[in-house]
Amino acid sequence: MLDSIKGTAIRQIDVGTHVKESGRGADSQQDNLSVDKKHQEAAAKNAEKDVAKAVEELNKAVEALNIGRKFEIEDDLEEVVVKIMDKKEGEVIRQIPSEEAIKLEKNIKQMLGMFFDSTM
Numbered sequence: 001m002l003d004s005i006k007g008t009a010i011r012q013i014d015v016g017t018h019v020k021e022s023g024r025g026a027d028s029q030q031d032n033l034s035v036d037k038k039h040q041e042a043a044a045k046n047a048e049k050d051v052a053k054a055v056e057e058l059n060k061a062v063e064a065l066n067i068g069r070k071f072e073i074e075d076d077l078e079e080v081v082v083k084i085m086d087k088k089e090g091e092v093i094r095q096i097p098s099e100e101a102i103k104l105e106k107n108i109k110q111m112l113g114m115f116f117d118s119t120m
Contacts, residue, residue, distance in 0.1 A: 068087045081097065
């Protein structure tokens with residue numbers, strides 16, 4: 001695929017040079033920009049398909065491992081908390097952000113609140 005993109009770029013340079021010599025430079029540049037944009041859009045679509053396929057494969061792998069995902073919103077901080085859980089046991093394997101990080105952030109907010117309340 002990389003070779004075909006390189007080949008397309010070389011052909012576009014050759015076409016642009018030839019057209020400039022024949023006096024149609026502005027129209028040709030517009031056409032080249034249009035072709036470049038189409039190639040970029042096609043490459044972006046291919047990349048999206050690749051990412052979607054990788055995500056699908058990861059989800060299948062996670063299902064095979066008997067692992068669940070749980071999304072929650074921490075009310076005090078208004079942040080999303082992601083929990084990776086063992087489906088059989090129902091226990092949390094990993095949490096992002098961690099409980100310690102959530103407690104630390106709550107304490108920092110509380111201390112900042114006390115600081116601003118006492119200075120006003």
